[in-house]
Amino acid sequence: MDLKVDLGVFGGSGFYAFLQNVEEIEIDTPFGKPSDKIAIAEYEGKKVAFLPRHGKNHQFPPHMIPYRANMYAMKKLGAKKILAPTASGSLQPHIKPGDFVITDQFIDRTTGRKDTFFDGPITRHISPAHPYCSALREIAINTGKDLGITTHEKGTVVVIQGPRFSTVSESRWFSKMGWEVINMTQYPESYLARELGMCYVNIALITDYDAGLEGRDDIPPVTEEEVLKVFEQNNEKVKKMLFEIIKRTNSENHKCNCPNVELSELGI
Numbered sequence: 564m565d566l567k568v569d570l571g572v573f574g575g576s577g578f579y580a581f582l583q584n585v586e587e588i589e590i591d592t593p594f595g596k597p598s599d600k601i602a603i604a605e606y607e608g609k610k611v612a613f614l615p616r617h618g619k620n621h622q623f624p625p626h627m628i629p630y631r632a633n634m635y636a637m638k639k640l641g642a643k644k645i646l647a648p649t650a651s652g653s654l655q656p657h658i659k660p661g662d663f664v665i666t667d668q669f670i671d672r673t674t675g676r677k678d679t680f681f682d683g684p685i686t687r688h689i690s691p692a693h694p695y696c697s698a699l700r701e702i703a704i705n706t707g708k709d710l711g712i713t714t715h716e717k718g719t720v721v722v723i724q725g726p727r728f729s730t731v732s733e734s735r736w737f738s739k740m741g742w743e744v745i746n747m748t749q750y751p752e753s754y755l756a757r758e759l760g761m762c763y764v765n766i767a768l769i770t771d772y773d774a775g776l777e778g779r780d781d782i783p784p785v786t787e788e789e790v791l792k793v794f795e796q797n798n799e800k801v802k803k804m805l806f807e808i809i810k811r812t813n814s815e816n817h818k819c820n821c822p823n824v825e826l827s828e829l830g831i
């Protein structure tokens with residue numbers, strides 16, 4: 564089997580299998596081993612690679628995920644596009660559990676994570692001003708709407724370190740800033756894709772309201788059980804959407820400003 568893939572998919576919490584008739588491969592990288600074996604299969608004439616970012620047994624909590632190894636492995640396999648669903652919380656009342664958000668900006672509140680491929684001697688300064696691929700975002704938005712899923716066209720995701728959730732004050736601060744979504748894995752994953760010149764889209768799957776919402780006693784703070792339950796309910800919906808996005812991606816018509824550099828040009 565030719566292992567060159569067209570695109571990669573990262574699975575999040577509760578999402579550990581995606582493709583059928585897969586070939587599983589183990590990859591090593593200069594940045595260590597990825598979270599698990601990578602499953603490769605063909606779908607609609609495209610080669611797709613799937614990797615659960617937490618590992619199949621959810622053995623890597625968000626702050627321990629080998630983000631660099633995961634992204635490097637996808638790049639090495641030839642993936643030019645990455646689809647990245649994430650279990651997320653809502654920071655705004657109009658974004659409800661069960662909704663999807665195609666995020667367009669992130670706020671990094673993580674600490675101590677390995678978040679660059681350029682630790683020296685090669686030095687590069689890459690701008691994440693617009694961290695997500697405009698073309699993939701458009702496909703994701705249209706696909707969500709066509710499938711009848713409530714899909715918000717943009718949103719800023721606050722990425723917290725985890726594994727703990729937020730205090731009421733932290734959550735109130737994020738909400739008051741007008742930010743929409745909160746999760747634990749969008750940084751540095753999305754930025755690392757940008758460093759490697761890959762097109763990347765995040766689909767934030769809203770499972771809960773973060774620490775409850777200001778003045779809304781009917782909306783309680785999140786529990787872990789609740790997150791996993793709603794995420795499971797969303798699972799089939801997400802997979803259907805991802806398959807449809809894969810069907811709609813097309814290299815010839817793909818116009819965006821992502822850098823699309825080859826690994827050899829990066830010197831890593």
Ligand SMILES: [Zn+2]
Nearest residue numbers: 696762819821
């Ligand atoms: Zn792009």
